[in-house]
Amino acid sequence: MTVRFGSVSFSGLAVVAAVLLAGCAGEGTVPARGAGAAGGSGPVPPGELVSAEGACGEAAEGNAPSKLDFGLTECEVVRLVGPFDRVEIGDAQGVRVVTMVSTAGARPGIYRFEAGRLKSVEAAPEPEKKKGKPAPRH
Numbered sequence: 001m002t003v004r005f006g007s008v009s010f011s012g013l014a015v016v017a018a019v020l021l022a023g024c025a026g027e028g029t030v031p032a033r034g035a036g037a038a039g040g041s042g043p044v045p046p047g048e049l050v051s052a053e054g055a056c057g058e059a060a061e062g063n064a065p066s067k068l069d070f071g072l073t074e075c076e077v078v079r080l081v082g083p084f085d086r087v088e089i090g091d092a093q094g095v096r097v098v099t100m101v102s103t104a105g106a107r108p109g110i111y112r113f114e115a116g117r118l119k120s121v122e123a124a125p126e127p128e129k130k131k132g133k134p135a136p137r138h
Helices: 009-023 074-081
Strands: 086-092 095-102 109-112 118-123
Touching: 074 095, 074 118, 095 118
Parallel strands: none
Antiparallel strands: 086 095, 095 109, 109 118
């Protein structure tokens, strides 16, 4: 049965609505922020936390993740990025806070972690240029 209201057919609207709603019922979802290959949630085992020297325990040896993603553990990032120039470990209201800085390699940056998981990445500071003698002028 088709009901007309002016020039609009309600049966036509029903078909369009059904098609639009069917598109929303699919299984495809957008990954949530922090849902990396390692899961990105839950407590981090002690073997996945870096030491003050930036080293990971033997238990942390394993395959590096294929891409950098929020929620990776400290040691997953070390395996992916490589050694860091500086590691700072602190405590903010009972939560482990780590900042690791890399100025060289393929992924230089400032990596910040909370409770053992990657929360932010910032661009690395520009390396300081060595001051030397200026080139002679001719």
